Amino acid sequence: xxxxxxxxxxxxxxxxxxxxxxxxxxxxxxxxxxxxxxxxxxxxxxxxxxxxxxxxxxxxxxxxxxxxxxxxxxxxxxxxxxxxxxxxxxxxxxxxxxxxxxxxxxxxxxxxxxxxxxxxxxxxxxxxxxxxxxxxxxxxxxxxxxxxxxxxxxxxxxxxxxxxxxxxxxxxxxxxxxxxxxxxxxxxxxxxxxxxxxxxxxxxxxxxxxxxxxxxxxxxxxxxxxxxxxxxxxxxxxxxxxxxxxxxxxxxxxxxxxxxxxxxxxxxxxxxxxxxxxxxxxxxxxxxxxxxxxxxxxxxxxxxxxxxxxxxxxxxxxxxxxxxxxxxxxxxxxxxxxxxxxxxxxxx
Numbered sequence: 001x002x003x004x005x006x007x008x009x010x011x012x013x014x015x016x017x018x019x020x021x022x023x024x025x026x027x028x029x030x031x032x033x034x035x036x037x038x039x040x041x042x043x044x045x046x047x048x049x050x051x052x053x054x055x056x057x058x059x060x061x062x063x064x065x066x067x068x069x070x071x072x073x074x075x076x077x078x079x080x081x082x083x084x085x086x087x088x089x090x091x092x093x094x095x096x097x098x099x100x101x102x103x104x105x106x107x108x109x110x111x112x113x114x115x116x117x118x119x120x121x122x123x124x125x126x127x128x129x130x131x132x133x134x135x136x137x138x139x140x141x142x143x144x145x146x147x148x149x150x151x152x153x154x155x156x157x158x159x160x161x162x163x164x165x166x167x168x169x170x171x172x173x174x175x176x177x178x179x180x181x182x183x184x185x186x187x188x189x190x191x192x193x194x195x196x197x198x199x200x201x202x203x204x205x206x207x208x209x210x211x212x213x214x215x216x217x218x219x220x221x222x223x224x225x226x227x228x229x230x231x232x233x234x235x236x237x238x239x240x241x242x243x244x245x246x247x248x249x250x251x252x253x254x255x256x257x258x259x260x261x262x263x264x265x266x267x268x269x270x271x272x273x274x275x276x277x278x279x280x281x282x283x284x285x286x287x288x289x290x291x292x293x294x295x296x297x298x299x300x301x302x303x304x305x306x307x308x309x310x311x312x313x314x315x316x317x318x319x320x321x322x323x324x325x326x327x328x329x330x331x332x333x334x335x336x337x338x339x340x341x342x343x344x345x346x347x348x
Contacts, residue, residue: 092119095174188202285307
């Protein structure tokens with residue numbers, strides 16, 4: 001029971017960090033090197049809508065964005081995926097408001113990259129899809145032509161499969177909070193195999209790890225006063241049985257949004273193992289701004305070692321450790337590759 005209380009406290013400390021969407025100030029002027037139509041599109045994409053209701057009318061938790069990670073995610077795709085002169089087709093799932101996809105297409109347009117994005121979220125608010133689709137359509141009409149395309153829709157991953165007419169180069173699960181069961185993780189990689197081309201990628205951006213919350217002075221004080229022993233890093237993110245115990249017990253004790261946050265997540269090894277069992281291999285891991293890539297499938301041990309080592313770099317310095325200290329959570333990005341014919345052998 002002590003661990004249950006600890007996890008609940010961690011979740012309560014986490015809530016202020018979670019935002020409905022990444023908020024960006026609207027810039028008054030865009031460089032004059034861009035067309036007036038593109039300048040208007042830029043303003044429209046930054047203007048919103050930002051707000052998203054916490055839960056859907058059905059009571060399901062909607063997708064959330066985590067502040068500061070969207071730019072890193074675009075750079076990840078720009079360096080590792082958008083590297084061909086051919087148009088790139090991306091399917092984004094669990095997109096929240098759809099704002100990341102809209103801004104990705106905008107950035108690609110500004111860079112002269114042909115990016116075609118279709119995005120789905122099961123609990124999207126219809127007004128968000130309407131807003132971004134209309135903003136893009138107005139740009140295309142005003143500009144006369146465009147490098148790419150954008151379609152924001154409400155729906156599940158199965159709906160994306162039914163609507164697909166061509167193969168995607170890659171898939172993105174931007175808010176892994178939607179992968180709230182092992183079965184849905186398996187479904188992601190199984191459907192992904194059918195939706196992507198032979199060199200396809202699936203990129204999963206994990207929600208911020210709870211581990212850094214253990215460095216909060218308020219959490220430390222709570223532990224001391226309650227005589228609690230904090231769980232180690234591996235128990236939180238890498239020990240599958242303990243992770244499930246945390247999430248299930250916390251959900252039972254704190255129903256509602258916080259409880260759903262706990263049930264709608266899976267530990268990192270579960271994602272890697274489901275991918276491997278369904279014909280995908282872990283090729284790259286990024287924590288914060290640091291990336292590890294490999295020509296051979298990355299093992300669970302390599303995943304643990306790299307992520308835990310990188311997260312430890314965010315531990316506060318002694319001079320930072322005071323009651324005002326707010327833990328910094330690095331984003332975690334996992335890139336899986338398909339290409340069975342090109343999969344390395346043990347001798348390579």
